[in-house]
Amino acid sequence: MKFFPGVLLLLLLQCSMHVQAQRNCGTTEYMQRLIKADPSINNSLNKTAALTTAVAGQHPAAKDIAFNDIINVPVVIHIMYNTADQNISLDQIQSQLIALNNDYSNLNADKINTPPVFAALAADTKIRFCLAQVDPQGRKTSGIVRKYSNRDAFSPDDAVKYSAQGGDDGWDCKRYLNIWVCNMGSRTLGYSSLPGGPSATDGVVISFDVFGTTGNVRSPFDKGRTATHEIGHWLGLKHIWGDAICGSDEVDDTPVQQYYNYGCPSFPHVSNCSPDGNGDMYMNFMDFTNDACMSLFTNGQKIRMRALFATGNVRNSFLTSFACDSTLASAGPLPPTDTIATVKQVIEVKVYPNPMQSSAVVEYLGALKSLSVKTINIYTVTGNKIYSATFNTAKTSVNVAGFAKGVYIFTVEEGTNRYTKKMIKE
Numbered sequence: 001m002k003f004f005p006g007v008l009l010l011l012l013l014q015c016s017m018h019v020q021a022q023r024n025c026g027t028t029e030y031m032q033r034l035i036k037a038d039p040s041i042n043n044s045l046n047k048t049a050a051l052t053t054a055v056a057g058q059h060p061a062a063k064d065i066a067f068n069d070i071i072n073v074p075v076v077i078h079i080m081y082n083t084a085d086q087n088i089s090l091d092q093i094q095s096q097l098i099a100l101n102n103d104y105s106n107l108n109a110d111k112i113n114t115p116p117v118f119a120a121l122a123a124d125t126k127i128r129f130c131l132a133q134v135d136p137q138g139r140k141t142s143g144i145v146r147k148y149s150n151r152d153a154f155s156p157d158d159a160v161k162y163s164a165q166g167g168d169d170g171w172d173c174k175r176y177l178n179i180w181v182c183n184m185g186s187r188t189l190g191y192s193s194l195p196g197g198p199s200a201t202d203g204v205v206i207s208f209d210v211f212g213t214t215g216n217v218r219s220p221f222d223k224g225r226t227a228t229h230e231i232g233h234w235l236g237l238k239h240i241w242g243d244a245i246c247g248s249d250e251v252d253d254t255p256v257q258q259y260y261n262y263g264c265p266s267f268p269h270v271s272n273c274s275p276d277g278n279g280d281m282y283m284n285f286m287d288f289t290n291d292a293c294m295s296l297f298t299n300g301q302k303i304r305m306r307a308l309f310a311t312g313n314v315r316n317s318f319l320t321s322f323a324c325d326s327t328l329a330s331a332g333p334l335p336p337t338d339t340i341a342t343v344k345q346v347i348e349v350k351v352y353p354n355p356m357q358s359s360a361v362v363e364y365l366g367a368l369k370s371l372s373v374k375t376i377n378i379y380t381v382t383g384n385k386i387y388s389a390t391f392n393t394a395k396t397s398v399n400v401a402g403f404a405k406g407v408y409i410f411t412v413e414e415g416t417n418r419y420t421k422k423m424i425k426e
């Protein structure tokens with residue numbers, strides 16, 4: 001009888017281990033269901049995956065975008081709430097953006113926990129996320145939509161992505177990453193669409209209680225890694241075990257592993273198909289471990305994610321989204337919808353030729369053909385101002401001979417009026 005308390009303690013310990021929450025990502029099952037309902041989706045997914053593999057193989061010669069240029073991804077957060085808890089605070093939302101940018105920059109403080117042999121493979125993806133500053137109509141926005149829903153929970157069936165089904169319609173997926181935050185109401189922490197899937201449902205869905213690092217977040221998913229992981233899928237990454245026993249994630253520098261890991265293993269965790277004694281890269285963001293035990297994307301994953309932004313691939317349009325740049329929003333407070341057309345008519349500016357070679361002409365027409373002082377600013381696609389000048393004539397010329405080939409944003413301002421034009425330098 002003496003050993004009895006010890007046995008009880010063991011049983012209790014085992015029970016508590018089983019009760020501890022395990023990560024559950026709904027992406028694989030979600031996509032399988034979509035394909036079953038519409039097999040043609042598979043063609044588009046496979047085509048995108050093949051193009052991505054081809055471009056990644058050409059690295060670093062991906063057209064349009066140098067390997068280490070910053071890619072800015074404007075994000076719109078749709079907060080769908082049924083209770084006050086689910087209507088998470090601005091602090092909680094911002095904490096998620098900070099966590100995302102740290103993780104995708106390899107600036108996460110807990111990277112010191114990555115075993116050195118794997119830390120050597122860790123990458124700054126040079127992909128950054130911002131709350132959208134410009135909405136699809138060109139107006140200023142916070143990048144956050146809050147909406148009450150009479151549904152108390154959503155499942156991975158995409159209802160959250162449709163206003164007509166108690167959710168909220170997505171913004172243009174060619175220019176914005178849509179993130180729906182809602183009560184997932186089950187073990188699933190989140191799920192993502194895959195590149196090449198249907199436009200209307202493109203984006204990721206995350207449960208409100210695993211979104212961000214502060215506020216209504218629950219351990220052990222309280223470091224924002226559910227969003228880091230799901231956006232990894234949105235950027236074309238597979239689970240690190242390749243969703244099969246000893247499967248392939250199509251990334252060269254992530255070791256083959258038998259299956260997923262959960263909780264928090266200790267290094268090394270060797271499985272049947274480990275290539276060497278270092279075992280699984282269980283601390284990769286694309287495994288199923290707890291938030292506190294994840295710490296890196298690899299260089300190979302970076303190449304694969306960035307390949308999606310190459311010419312002809314599905315995220316290429318993000319290079320000219322510009323919605324991270326608040327200076328490109330129409331000036332002043334939101335105009336009532338019925339006055340937008342009037343505001344636009346006031347500003348009549350031409351910039352030409354487009355594409356431009358050595359110079360660009362900026363010409364005022366109509367109401368603005370005055371002698372007042374006007375400012376012209378030119379920005380790179382990443383929002384850096386590279387030129388600024390004022391003038392008070394109706395027409396002026398800007399020397400662009402020294403500009404690198406690529407896309408530029410011209411803004412012309414007079415008082416509170418602003419005109420914006422995308423220009424190509426050849």
Ligand SMILES: [Zn+2]
Binds near residue numbers: 027
């Ligand atoms: Zn996943």
